[in-house]
Amino acid sequence: MEEQATSNYEFSTKDFVNSFIRVAKTVLFTPGNFYQHMPTTGGYTPPMIFLLVCLGVSGVLSAIMARGDVLLFFKIIIAGVIFSFIGAAILHLVAQQFFEGKGAYEGVYRVVAYAGVVGLFSWIPVVGLFAGLYGLYLQIVGLEKVHQITPGQAVVTVLITLAVYLIMALVVGVPSFGIRF
Numbered sequence: 127m128e129e130q131a132t133s134n135y136e137f138s139t140k141d142f143v144n145s146f147i148r149v150a151k152t153v154l155f156t157p158g159n160f161y162q163h164m165p166t167t168g169g170y171t172p173p174m175i176f177l178l179v180c181l182g183v184s185g186v187l188s189a190i191m192a193r194g195d196v197l198l199f200f201k202i203i204i205a206g207v208i209f210s211f212i213g214a215a216i217l218h219l220v221a222q223q224f225f226e227g228k229g230a231y232e233g234v235y236r237v238v239a240y241a242g243v244v245g246l247f248s249w250i251p252v253v254g255l256f257a258g259l260y261g262l263y264l265q266i267v268g269l270e271k272v273h274q275i276t277p278g279q280a281v282v283t284v285l286i287t288l289a290v291y292l293i294m295a296l297v298v299g300v301p302s303f304g305i306r307f
Contacts, residue, residue, distance in 0.1 A: 135163040137176040137240075146179060153243045157264050161271040164240065166233030173239035174207070180245035181206040187249035206242070209291070214238045216287045217269060225283065227273030237268030262288065 134152045138145040152160045184206075185199035192198050214235040221227030221234070241264035247257040262284055269280040 135160055136165050136168065137172045139172070139175060146176065149176060149240070150180075150243050150246065153240050153264065157267045158271075160240070161237065161268040164236060164268075164271075166229065166236060166272055170232065170235060170239075173236045174210075177206065177210055177239040177242040177245075178203070180242045184245035184248050191249055191251075206245070210238050210242065211235065212294075213287060213291065216290050217265065217283055218273075220283045220286050221269060221273040221275055221279070224286075225273070225275045225279040227269075227275050227279075227283075229269075229272035229274065233272040234269070237265055237272055241265045241268060 133141070133145055134148050137149045149160075181203050185202035188202060189195050189199040214231065214237070217238065218227070218229070218231045218234040221229065241261050244257040244261035244264070248254040248261075250257075266277065266280040266284050269275060269283055270277055273280075273283075275283070
């Protein structure tokens with residue numbers, strides 16, 4: 127029973143499909159509970175594989191929606207992985223420097239990676255916008271738990287990080303991760 131409870135809060139490749147579905151449902155429908163029980167250590171591999179699956183689904187379906195733009199698939203995967211690490215670093219830095227957050231970078235990376243579950247829906251026109259906003263909400267909830275900061279501090283942390291990301295996107299050009307408006 128303990129293993130079942132743990133598997134709702136950590137993706138495992140040992141039971142790939144069932145674990146993915148359990149974790150995705152828990153993150154999407156009970157994010158406070160998920161992030162409260164999510165291990166903040168244990169390596170980057172499980173959350174990164176979870177994120178890669180979400181990005182893969184988004185990439186394939188976005189490429190289909192873009193009339194077979196295979197390059198879009200690769201852009202979504204590569205940018206998604208790179209920016210998961212960069213985004214987690216910015217979130218972590220802001221939470222620690224401005225709000226004396228107590229969490230570690232690994233915990234923040236896990237928040238970002240598991241919030242990537244919204245990629246399963248980001249390829250859908252219009253829904254993608256709301257999925258992206260929900261992803262920000264998931265990060266806010268996760269930051270509260272991992273860094274032990276207030277909801278307001280978590281909101282400010284995510285907004286500052288979003289502003290930095292948008293500036294970076296304007297400077298270097300970043301794909302929309304399949305989000306359709």
